[in-house]
Amino acid sequence: MSLPQQTTVLIVGAGPCGMAAALSLNHQGIHDIVIVDALFAGENSSRAMVIQAATLEALNNVDCLDGLLSVGNKVETLGLHDGSSYLLSTDFSLLSPYTKFPFALGIPQTYTEAGMLEKLDQLGIKKKEMFEVRFESGDIITAKYVIGADGAHSVVRDEAGIVFKDPNGDEKHDHGNLSQLALGDVAFTSPPQLATPNEGVSLTLSNGNFTLFARFPTNASPDKSRPTYRIVCSVPVADGTAPHAPSAEYLQSLLDRVGPPTLSSNLAVNPHPTRIDHVYWSSRYRTRSAVADRYFAPTPNGTGAVLLIGDAAHIHSPIGGQGMSLGIRDAISLGPVLKAHIVESSANNQLFEDWAASRRQRAVSVVALTKETMGIITAPQRVWSPIVAFGFTILRFLGRFTFVKRMVAYRLSGLAEI
Ligand SMILES: Cc1cc2nc3c(=O)[nH]c(=O)nc-3n(C[C@H](O)[C@H](O)[C@H](O)COP(=O)(O)OP(=O)(O)OC[C@H]3O[C@@H](n4cnc5c(N)ncnc54)[C@H](O)[C@@H]3O)c2cc1C
Numbered sequence: 086m087s088l089p090q091q092t093t094v095l096i097v098g099a100g101p102c103g104m105a106a107a108l109s110l111n112h113q114g115i116h117d118i119v120i121v122d123a124l125f126a127g128e129n130s131s132r133a134m135v136i137q138a139a140t141l142e143a144l145n146n147v148d149c150l151d152g153l154l155s156v157g158n159k160v161e162t163l164g165l166h167d168g169s170s171y172l173l174s175t176d177f178s179l180l181s182p183y184t185k186f187p188f189a190l191g192i193p194q195t196y197t198e199a200g201m202l203e204k205l206d207q208l209g210i211k212k213k214e215m216f217e218v219r220f221e222s223g224d225i226i227t228a229k230y231v232i233g234a235d236g237a238h239s240v241v242r243d244e245a246g247i248v249f250k251d252p253n254g255d256e257k258h259d260h261g262n263l264s265q266l267a268l269g270d271v272a273f274t275s276p277p278q279l280a281t282p283n284e285g286v287s288l289t290l291s292n293g294n295f296t297l298f299a300r301f302p303t304n305a306s307p308d309k310s311r312p313t314y315r316i317v318c319s320v321p322v323a324d325g326t327a328p329h330a331p332s333a334e335y336l337q338s339l340l341d342r343v344g345p346p347t348l349s350s351n352l353a354v355n356p357h358p359t360r361i362d363h364v365y366w367s368s369r370y371r372t373r374s375a376v377a378d379r380y381f382a383p384t385p386n387g388t389g390a391v392l393l394i395g396d397a398a399h400i401h402s403p404i405g406g407q408g409m410s411l412g413i414r415d416a417i418s419l420g421p422v423l424k425a426h427i428v429e430s431s432a433n434n435q436l437f438e439d440w441a442a443s444r445r446q447r448a449v450s451v452v453a454l455t456k457e458t459m460g461i462i463t464a465p466q467r468v469w470s471p472i473v474a475f476g477f478t479i480l481r482f483l484g485r486f487t488f489v490k491r492m493v494a495y496r497l498s499g500l501a502e503i
Contacts, residue, residue, distance in 0.1 A: 093117040094423065095228035097241050101133075101194065102395025102412040103234030104201040105144070109420030111208050112147045115427065118210060119226060123235075133194040133409040134299055134315050135160060135286065138177065139499030140410035141186040143417040152200040157192030158302040160285025163497070165484075167477055168291050168345055173484030174284075179491040183500050191285055193270075193315075194409060196305050229389040230423060234416065237375075239397035247393065248378040252449045253456070258373040261466045262294050263402065263459050265320040267327045269336050269367035270301070272311050277347050278357040286406075287345070293466035294319045294343035295404070307365045316361075317403070318343060319462075320369070327369040333361040372402040372459075374452045380415075380441035383434055390426070390437055394419060399448035402455045404462070410499055411451055415444050447502045454496065 094110060096103045099122035107120050136144075136153070144150045163175040181187040233241025242249060250256065258264065277298075281287065286299045297317040306313040318339040320327045328335060337360055340348045349355040376399045382391045395412030422440040426433065461480075465473050483489045495501060 089119060089226065091227045092119040093228065093427065094119070094230045094232065095226055096120040096232045096234055098122060098233070098235035098239075098395070098397070099202075100234060100236060100395065101198055101201060101409050102397075102416045103232070104198065104205060105147070105149075105413040105416035106232050106234060106394060106419060107205055107210055108147045108149050108201065108208075109417040110423060111205075111210055113420045113424040115420075115424055116210070119228070120210070132403070133197065133406065134191060135406040135410075136190040136192060136197065136413075137406065137410040137497060137499045138180055138184045138186045138189065139502070140413050141190060142184060142500075143414050145185070147417055147420070149201060149204045152203060153190060153192055153197060156196050156200065156302055156304045157190040158285065158300070159188040160191045160299075161188050162281075162284050162286075163189070163494075164281055164284045164287040166287060166289045166345060168289055170481070171281075171484065172290070172477060172480045173493065174281075174490065175493045175497065176487075176490045177494045177498065179487065180494055180498055180500065183495070184498070189285070189406070189498070191299060191302060193301065193305050196302075197409070229384075230426075231389075231391045232416075232419070233391065233393045233397040234395050234412075235397055237396045237400045239393065241391060242377060242393055242397050245382045245391045245393075247382060249375045250378070251374050252376045252452055253374075255374070258371075260372055260402070260459050261463045262319045262321050263404070263463055264322070264372055265327055266317055266370045266372065266403070267320050267331045267336060267339060267367070268315070268317040268370065269331060269361075270307070270313055270315055270365040271333070271336065271361045271367075272308065272313055272363040272365070273348075273359045274362045275357070275359050276312055277314075277359050279347050289345040290462055291343045291345075293463050294321060295462045296340065296344040296348070297404075298345070298348065308363075313365060316340065316344075316348070329369060331364075331367045331369060333364050336364065336367065337361045370403070372404075374401040374456065375399070376445060376448045376452060380444055381434070381437040383437075387434075390434070392419060392423075392437065392441070394444075398444070399452070401452045402459055404455055404458050405451075405497060407451050407455065407497075407499070411448065414447075414499065418444065450502070 165173040301313040350360040394415040
């Protein structure tokens with residue numbers, strides 16, 4: 086498929102944030118868009134598992150939510166455990182005074198992307214403009230606006246000379262055991278007998294490590310005949326580098342050592358021992374935080390712009406499930422700003438400066454939130470254990486209060502910063 090030589094808006098990267106930008110621009114009546122990706126559709130690997138309420142609102146505003154709601158699970162509770170008991174349980178249903186969507190949507194990223202692609206198809210922004218192109222091909226497109234939605238290793242960002250670094254100057258990215266995560270979409274020999282079966286997502290802290298456990302929506306299970314679960318485990322520093330695609334044995338060994346007893350294969354700690362017997366997909370991930378110094382750079386002639394959204398603009402630990410949600414909101418909020426710039430057909434770059442400053446501020450606060458969370462999880466690696474035990478007792482006490490549950494849910498939801 087050949088590329089046009091010219092377009093008003095070129096979106097580089099058709100991941101969730103690039104597609105959200107296309108949907109938002111279309112919603113604003115801007116149809117002269119080209120969206121390009123180095124990969125074929127569907128090759129992006131499974132990563133995000135939840136979409137937060139503020140992002141559900143944003144997707145609803147561009148008419149792209151119904152399809153996702155029909156696949157995903159409504160996650161109302163997120164439990165934080167210390168292996169033996171609850172520390173805190175977040176209740177998203179307490180958000181009902183603030184949103185039409187008082188839950189987080191549990192849906193694998195591949196399904197989020199497929200839902201967006203289908204919507205773009207319906208709108209006619211599809212194959213005609215969804216090019217699977219390598220720019221090494223020699224193609225040249227002239228565009229007034231270029232949106233860099235090309236992920237953490239963004240070429241657009243680098244070409245625009247925009248610096249990408251930790252906002253707190255913490256360039257070593259040493260988060261102890263949390264520096265490295267192993268994750269997999271798996272099936273167990275028998276469904277784990279959970280202490281809190283209705284919990285949508287559970288996080289277990291154990292001696293400076295953490296495990297995340299979530300059940301896939303039935304509609305999104307790779308094998309409809311049995312339940313699939315996403316597990317994410319921190320890798321103890323002493324274990325060294327995790328394999329690229331961790332096996333069932335590797336993941337089970339992490340669960341046995343640092344996971345909740347309910348996922349253990351050891352009868353001594355779990356009266357209903359279970360074991361991973363199939364891995365549909367697995368990976369490892371190193372956590373790091375970085376935010377682009379600028380989300381906006383004017384083009385040399387001053388009339389156009391390079392704009393960054395999504396992982397091209399900010400990355401951080403996946404703890405808290407924030408990255409894609411934040412990036413989709415960057416993209417959807419950019420639509421009206423870009424429209425205003427086009428309509429004014431002027432070099433009123435203040436529009437972009439204001440948008441960029443507010444989106445960057447949001448990214449910096451999400452980085453702070455994920456670092457705070459990592460600080461709590463890794464406390465046992467750094468702090469004298471009686472102090473940690475005392476801190477957990479306070480957390481357990483505070484976690485009983487509805488206002489605390491609501492406060493945590495509100496912060497995770499992104500609603501404070503729409
Ligand atoms: C383990 C894990 C769990 C996560 N869980 C969550 C979660 O629960 N909730 C959440 O909100 N977020 C989560 N995230 C973060 C989320 O996955 C990312 O924030 C999200 O994928 C970013 O989307 P994006 O569109 O900006 O970038 P990407 O998804 O990286 O997409 C970028 C696209 O650009 C294309 N591209 C790259 N370079 C070029 C180029 N030079 N030319 C053309 N195309 C190019 C790529 O092929 C790709 O399709 C998680 C991340 C990880 C690692």
